[in-house]
Amino acid sequence: MNLIQNLVSRIKPVVSSNSTSVLLSKYLNPFQCLTSLRHLNTLWHMHSNTLYITGVRPQKKSKIDEQPHIKGIVLKTLIKKPRKPNSANRKCVRVRLANGVEVIAHVPGEGHNLQEHHSVLVKGGRTKDLPGVHHKVIRGKLDCAHVVKRQTTPSQTAPPPT
Numbered sequence: 663m664n665l666i667q668n669l670v671s672r673i674k675p676v677v678s679s680n681s682t683s684v685l686l687s688k689y690l691n692p693f694q695c696l697t698s699l700r701h702l703n704t705l706w707h708m709h710s711n712t713l714y715i716t717g718v719r720p721q722k723k724s725k726i727d728e729q730p731h732i733k734g735i736v737l738k739t740l741i742k743k744p745r746k747p748n749s750a751n752r753k754c755v756r757v758r759l760a761n762g763v764e765v766i767a768h769v770p771g772e773g774h775n776l777q778e779h780h781s782v783l784v785k786g787g788r789t790k791d792l793p794g795v796h797h798k799v800i801r802g803k804l805d806c807a808h809v810v811k812r813q814t815t816p817s818q819t820a821p822p823p824t
């Protein structure tokens with residue numbers, strides 16, 4: 663407190679050139695800016711009367727360390743529900759990557775053979791309708807099998823083949 667009083671007492675009085683009033687800085691309360699915030703009654707008042715230091719937001723760092731692909735071990739297989747308006751269940755796996763980070767990766771295609779302790783190759787790229795899923799498993803590499811050709815069924819509306 664003595665340090666603040668010492669600094670305030672060293673400030674010279676401010677004299678306005680076009681008026682005869684003299685404002686002595688020793689009459690100013692050094693904590694006026696802190697006490698005035700207490701009397702603001704809305705968030706807008708607090709927002710408009712306070713000073714904010716604007717800075718650059720830190721960029722989000724990739725979990726795979728800017729590598730195109732990274733190897734990982736499957737910890738658990740998951741079924742996640744997409745956000746609206748989609749309704750199909752999406753097959754995902756929880757993977758511990760080679761750099762020690764655990765991520766959730768989407769397994770594209772129909773069906774998969776992944777179980778716990780399988781090795782998979784993971785690439786970046788989010789699945790739009792799955793919140794929190796920002797990686798994909800590469801099919802046909804390591805322990806993840808290729809997509810088996812989808813069985814086609816006859817059309818319900820087409821005439822039967824002759």
